[in-house]
Amino acid sequence: MAASFRLAVVATCLLVLASACQGLQVGYYKDTCPSVEAIVRDEVKKFVYKDAGIGAGLIRMLFHDCFVQGCDGSVLLDPTPANPQPEKLSPPNFPSLRGFDVIDAAKAAVEAACPGKVSCADIIAFAARDAAYFLSAFRVKINMPAGRLDGRVSSSSDALNNLPPPFFNVNQLITSFADKGLSAEDMVVLSGAHTIGRSHCSSFVSDRLNTPSDMDAGFANFLRGRCPANPSPSNDPTVNQDIVTPNALDNQYFKNVLDRKVLFTSDAALMTSPTTAQMVKDNAFIPGLWDGKFNAAFVKMAGIGVKTGFQGEIRRNCRLVN
Numbered sequence: 073m074a075a076s077f078r079l080a081v082v083a084t085c086l087l088v089l090a091s092a093c094q095g096l097q098v099g100y101y102k103d104t105c106p107s108v109e110a111i112v113r114d115e116v117k118k119f120v121y122k123d124a125g126i127g128a129g130l131i132r133m134l135f136h137d138c139f140v141q142g143c144d145g146s147v148l149l150d151p152t153p154a155n156p157q158p159e160k161l162s163p164p165n166f167p168s169l170r171g172f173d174v175i176d177a178a179k180a181a182v183e184a185a186c187p188g189k190v191s192c193a194d195i196i197a198f199a200a201r202d203a204a205y206f207l208s209a210f211r212v213k214i215n216m217p218a219g220r221l222d223g224r225v226s227s228s229s230d231a232l233n234n235l236p237p238p239f240f241n242v243n244q245l246i247t248s249f250a251d252k253g254l255s256a257e258d259m260v261v262l263s264g265a266h267t268i269g270r271s272h273c274s275s276f277v278s279d280r281l282n283t284p285s286d287m288d289a290g291f292a293n294f295l296r297g298r299c300p301a302n303p304s305p306s307n308d309p310t311v312n313q314d315i316v317t318p319n320a321l322d323n324q325y326f327k328n329v330l331d332r333k334v335l336f337t338s339d340a341a342l343m344t345s346p347t348t349a350q351m352v353k354d355n356a357f358i359p360g361l362w363d364g365k366f367n368a369a370f371v372k373m374a375g376i377g378v379k380t381g382f383q384g385e386i387r388r389n390c391r392l393v394n
């Protein structure tokens with residue numbers, strides 16, 4: 073690793089929570105499992121080339137893992153009699169979060185090559201990074217530090233309390249990211265991930281279509297044609313988030329925000345403060361700006377609340393604590 077890059081990683085980590093990034097290193101598995109990053113990339117490639125949406129799911133999975141108990145694979149834990157309501161079953165994750173099969177496949181392949189060496193939390197971080205690489209047509213190349221351990225705690229209420237909902241206003245969004253050591257700019261830049269993937273109608277119908285909102289009238293009518301007026305668990309279709317380039321990880325999201333063709337109150341909210349509005353414009357119009365900022369903010373997010381030493385373990389099965 074070049075000395076300058078090592079410095080950049082350390083600097084990024086220092087900016088995040090003091091405990092975050094502790095022990096994280098690019099190339100962490102070079103002695104214990106040198107093939108891990110290639111193995112994960114191959115698995116992600118297979119899934120994403122079949123269904124780009126799975127790549128969107130993996131990128132969102134990293135966000136949902138890291139904001140709840142830190143980046144510790146807690147989102148992967150299945151319900152058990154002792155813990156019937158883990159994060160996975162929380163409303164922000166169920167039924168919308170996808171990509172769990174990719175993590176299972178990657179973990180199985182990694183365990184076959186180097187048993188007991190690689191955490192599930194690191195597999196999520198590598199998989200999300202690789203999804204960004206493939207969906208950006210290889211433009212977003214992230215050196216992902218590793219060395220996270222897997223946590224043993226996963227609770228539905230933690231997910232509800234820590235993940236920002238789509239009806240948040242700009243101050244609520246900024247506070248929610250600040251609580252994790254991320255800046256307002258990180259929040260704006262990372263929201264750019266809404267340039268891929270989908271949303272269930274229930275995430276935006278009530279506050280964006282059934283209530284007067286600033287959404288572009290043509291876009292609102294298009295969505296009314298796709299969504300029931302009152303979505304329910306048995307009738308909750310999905311729509312693409314980015315109507316222009318739905319499967320490309322690019323800066324189109326920021327152009328959509330400016331055109332008022334975005335789904336959530338939280339997306340539109342970026343235009344309601346002068347500083348975040350300026351960031352939206354810069355990311356929309358300055359070529360290449362967003363790619364670099366996304367890269368740095370993604371690594372920063374992937375360092376939130378990392379567990380080391382006795383705080384965690386390397387799970388044998390990502391769905392169960394050892």
Ligand code: HEM
Binds near residue numbers: 125135236245271274
């Ligand atoms: C700023 C606060 C954020 C809010 C309020 C928010 C909210 C949401 C909601 C409600 C959905 C749709 C879920 C559904 O109904 O299916 C969604 C999808 C998505 N979000 Fe966010 N999100 C935020 C930030 C982020 C961040 C930081 C990332 C990653 C860097 C991210 C990546 C995604 C992706 C990729 C999808 C599509 C998932 C798929 O297609 O499976 N979001 N988000």
